[in-house]
Amino acid sequence: MHRTELDHSMLPKPGSPPVRWRISDGLVPYSDAVAEMEREVAAIADGTAGELVWLLEHPPLYTAGTSADPKDLIAPDRFPVFATGRGGEYTYHGPGQRVAYVMLDLKRRRQDVRAYVAALEEVIIQTLEKMNIRGERREDRVGVWVQRPDKPRLPNGGLSEDKIAALGIRLRRWVSFHGLSINVDPDLDHFTGIVPCGISAYGVTSLVDLGQLVMMPDVDIRLREAFEEVFGDTINDA
Numbered sequence: 001m002h003r004t005e006l007d008h009s010m011l012p013k014p015g016s017p018p019v020r021w022r023i024s025d026g027l028v029p030y031s032d033a034v035a036e037m038e039r040e041v042a043a044i045a046d047g048t049a050g051e052l053v054w055l056l057e058h059p060p061l062y063t064a065g066t067s068a069d070p071k072d073l074i075a076p077d078r079f080p081v082f083a084t085g086r087g088g089e090y091t092y093h094g095p096g097q098r099v100a101y102v103m104l105d106l107k108r109r110r111q112d113v114r115a116y117v118a119a120l121e122e123v124i125i126q127t128l129e130k131m132n133i134r135g136e137r138r139e140d141r142v143g144v145w146v147q148r149p150d151k152p153r154l155p156n157g158g159l160s161e162d163k164i165a166a167l168g169i170r171l172r173r174w175v176s177f178h179g180l181s182i183n184v185d186p187d188l189d190h191f192t193g194i195v196p197c198g199i200s201a202y203g204v205t206s207l208v209d210l211g212q213l214v215m216m217p218d219v220d221i222r223l224r225e226a227f228e229e230v231f232g233d234t235i236n237d238a
Helices: 030-046 113-130 187-193 216-231
Strands: 019-027 052-057 061-062 081-083 092-093 098-101 136-138 141-148 160-172 175-183 235-236
Touching: 019 216, 030 052, 030 081, 030 098, 030 175, 052 216, 081 235, 092 098, 092 187, 098 216, 113 136, 113 141, 113 160, 113 216, 216 235
Parallel strands: 019 052, 019 235, 061 081
Antiparallel strands: 052 098, 061 092, 098 175, 136 141, 141 160, 160 175
């Protein structure tokens, strides 16, 4: 069954508390974010903390997932490179990109990794739809893509496509961490230092590149609405 055909709802069991929703100002160092995720995931797994979605931006950096191929790191000295335990290959994070670290207890939802990935994709697709952008899945590529009829066609005659959002997840004791990133207005040239997610045939775009002159808080509002439609209620993190 294709991911588009899966049930994208990942609502929690009745009586579950709402998901904490946290937004950090400024640029959060990657190592600090990983350490905080580790603490939160351990507490969620132990039942001493509620689930959490954490929105932030990082300073410019590259991350290498568990499937990263060293040859896909084109400019190793351009930005710091962090090995990370999430799935996937090389990604870029930097200012103008909304990163959402999603820490959910799938035992309260569905213990189905493929359905969870599809649900995160659905959150991105619904977020984009609220801004009049059609985001699409591709069965052979994780993430969310937009068609670019304004660009030259691919060698096979198909429409050009650009990636607008990336996914990378990890599970520990059925608690998720890492998550997704949506390109709002990053410096797209920064992606040229890697082969993003190991895929060289397609480009990278952003909301602003597509003509949507939105601010990060506008994206956050729509992202939260879409998250609640797929995963359930949220509450501001104290």
